[in-house]
Amino acid sequence: MKVDCLVVGAGPAGSVTAGDLARRGVETLVVEKKAEIGPPKRCAEGVSQRSLEALGINPHPHSIARTITGAALYAPSGKQVVMEGQGMEGYVLERKIFEKHLASQAIQAGARYMVKTQVLDMQRVNGAWEAQIRGLEGTETVTADLVIGADGVESKVGRWAGLKSLNRLTDYHSGFQYEMANVSVNESYIHLFFGREVAPLGYVWVFPKAFSANVGLGILEREARMRSHQYLKRFIANHPEMFARASPIEVNGGGIPVNHFTDMVADGVMLVGDAAQLVNPIHGGGIVRAMHSAQMAAEVGASALREGDLSRDRLLSYRRQWDQVYEDKTAQLLKLRFFLEKLEDKDFELLADILDGADIFELTQARLSFFIKKVLKRPSLLGLAKKYLTD
Amino acid sequence: MVVVNHYQCLHCGGCVGLCPVNALTLYELHLEVSEACTECGICVKFCPVGALEGTP
Numbered sequence: 001m002k003v004d005c006l007v008v009g010a011g012p013a014g015s016v017t018a019g020d021l022a023r024r025g026v027e028t029l030v031v032e033k034k035a036e037i038g039p040p041k042r043c044a045e046g047v048s049q050r051s052l053e054a055l056g057i058n059p060h061p062h063s064i065a066r067t068i069t070g071a072a073l074y075a076p077s078g079k080q081v082v083m084e085g086q087g088m089e090g091y092v093l094e095r096k097i098f099e100k101h102l103a104s105q106a107i108q109a110g111a112r113y114m115v116k117t118q119v120l121d122m123q124r125v126n127g128a129w130e131a132q133i134r135g136l137e138g139t140e141t142v143t144a145d146l147v148i149g150a151d152g153v154e155s156k157v158g159r160w161a162g163l164k165s166l167n168r169l170t171d172y173h174s175g176f177q178y179e180m181a182n183v184s185v186n187e188s189y190i191h192l193f194f195g196r197e198v199a200p201l202g203y204v205w206v207f208p209k210a211f212s213a214n215v216g217l218g219i220l221e222r223e224a225r226m227r228s229h230q231y232l233k234r235f236i237a238n239h240p241e242m243f244a245r246a247s248p249i250e251v252n253g254g255g256i257p258v259n260h261f262t263d264m265v266a267d268g269v270m271l272v273g274d275a276a277q278l279v280n281p282i283h284g285g286g287i288v289r290a291m292h293s294a295q296m297a298a299e300v301g302a303s304a305l306r307e308g309d310l311s312r313d314r315l316l317s318y319r320r321q322w323d324q325v326y327e328d329k330t331a332q333l334l335k336l337r338f339f340l341e342k343l344e345d346k347d348f349e350l351l352a353d354i355l356d357g358a359d360i361f362e363l364t365q366a367r368l369s370f371f372i373k374k375v376l377k378r379p380s381l382l383g384l385a386k387k388y389l390t391d
Numbered sequence: 392m393v394v395v396n397h398y399q400c401l402h403c404g405g406c407v408g409l410c411p412v413n414a415l416t417l418y419e420l421h422l423e424v425s426e427a428c429t430e431c432g433i434c435v436k437f438c439p440v441g442a443l444e445g446t447p
Contacts, residue, residue, distance in 0.1 A: 034419050042403050118418060154407030154417055167408045169433055174405065176439040221436050228439040253439040255405025 006144035013273025014150030019106035020298030033118035038096030042254030065209035076195030083357035155275035171259035177216025393445035406434035
């Protein structure tokens with residue numbers, strides 16, 4: 001089989017790329033290795049309304065499990081800071097429906113999909129890629145001028161293309177989550193819990209859905225004394241006010257890249273979303289970045305196909321577009337990540353005292369200067385702040 | 392070679408993205424370890440539920 005573009009993976013990154021390519025008249029084939037697009041999810045399913053609007057992506061009403069108005073953050077003592085108001089509104093999605101909806105939009109735009117079909121290997125042959133795919137009807141070869149690696153944290157496309165897409169344990173959270181029914185929380189907010197004993201170098205999240213909640217955490221192995229599963233079990237046991245009458249209806253695991261160091265482009269190949277480690281390094285959210293990278297890659301890919309030039313040099317304009325929007329922001333957020341990773345529990349208490357919700361929102365937008373000023377006034381944080389936050 | 396406890400594995404694929412020698416592959420709901428495995432133990436340390444056993 002011969003196609004203009006082969007998209008590997010039908011998550012949000014793959015389907016947004018496929019839809020945008022098909023709308024530009026590119027003959028696009030999407031292969032998804034799972035029998036069903038969507039599950040098992042590796043995601044807490046939270047997304048900000050403002051970010052989705054900025055991308056022009058309208059989730060189908062069935063994809064929205066709950067609309068939230070803000071976030072509540074908890075220091076180890078339980079002290080709470082609420083972030084609410086403009087810009088904080090969000091959705092907790094039902095990913096399995098959200099992904100199927102994005103796929104159906106791509107199909108309406110002209111893309112073709114295959115499920116339970118896995119790419120086994122691919123090689124560069126005469127200036128194109130030959131990929132061996134295996135599905136219900138056996139094995140066949142697909143020849144494509146352009147391959148989009150939307151194959152997630154476990155990306156093989158990046159490796160086959162010779163890109164350094166390997167994740168490092170020092171920059172990769174071990175994630176574990178239950179979706180639970182009958183959790184008692186304020187369902188207008190998402191809830192985030194911090195502390196060395198709660199989730200070393202990460203946090204616990206409780207994201208309310210229609211009639212359940214995603215209760216999970218991410219931790220870095222470096223500071224962990226047990227597995228993420230055990231940390232979450234302990235958190236649940238320590239919070240009977242939320243979980244005394246709750247039980248799981250689903251269990252999920254996952255790896256969360258919190259540093260971006262992938263080369264995203266090779267001859268005839270672009271990586272999008274988690275495959276390129278495009279995740280916000282502070283909160284670990286990846287849906288918006290995945291879809292934004294997909295839109296950029298589709299634009300560049302369609303033009304490059306039209307021009308008949310799929311060299312790395314040509315496709316690098318995708319990386320340049322990405323860097324233009326995200327490079328500085330990501331660098332700032334990484335700085336903040338390294339600072340936060342040094343904090344002791346008592347420092348979190350102090351931050352809960354000196355920061356309000358609006359401050360924290362600013363921080364997540366990578367606006368650090370006011371934060372540095374505030375933190376530098378606190379003798380106990382002065383050394384850390386000087387070391388990690390100022391140049 | 393690292394051994395997968397298929398009764399515990401959540402098929403999250405997190406370990407696959409960490410393997411420095413590309414010895415792990417997730418086939419839908421089946422995680423496979425190839426001969427290339429060097430028992431470096433990175434995947435064992437990562438696994439959220441401890442479904443991988445080998446040199447820690």
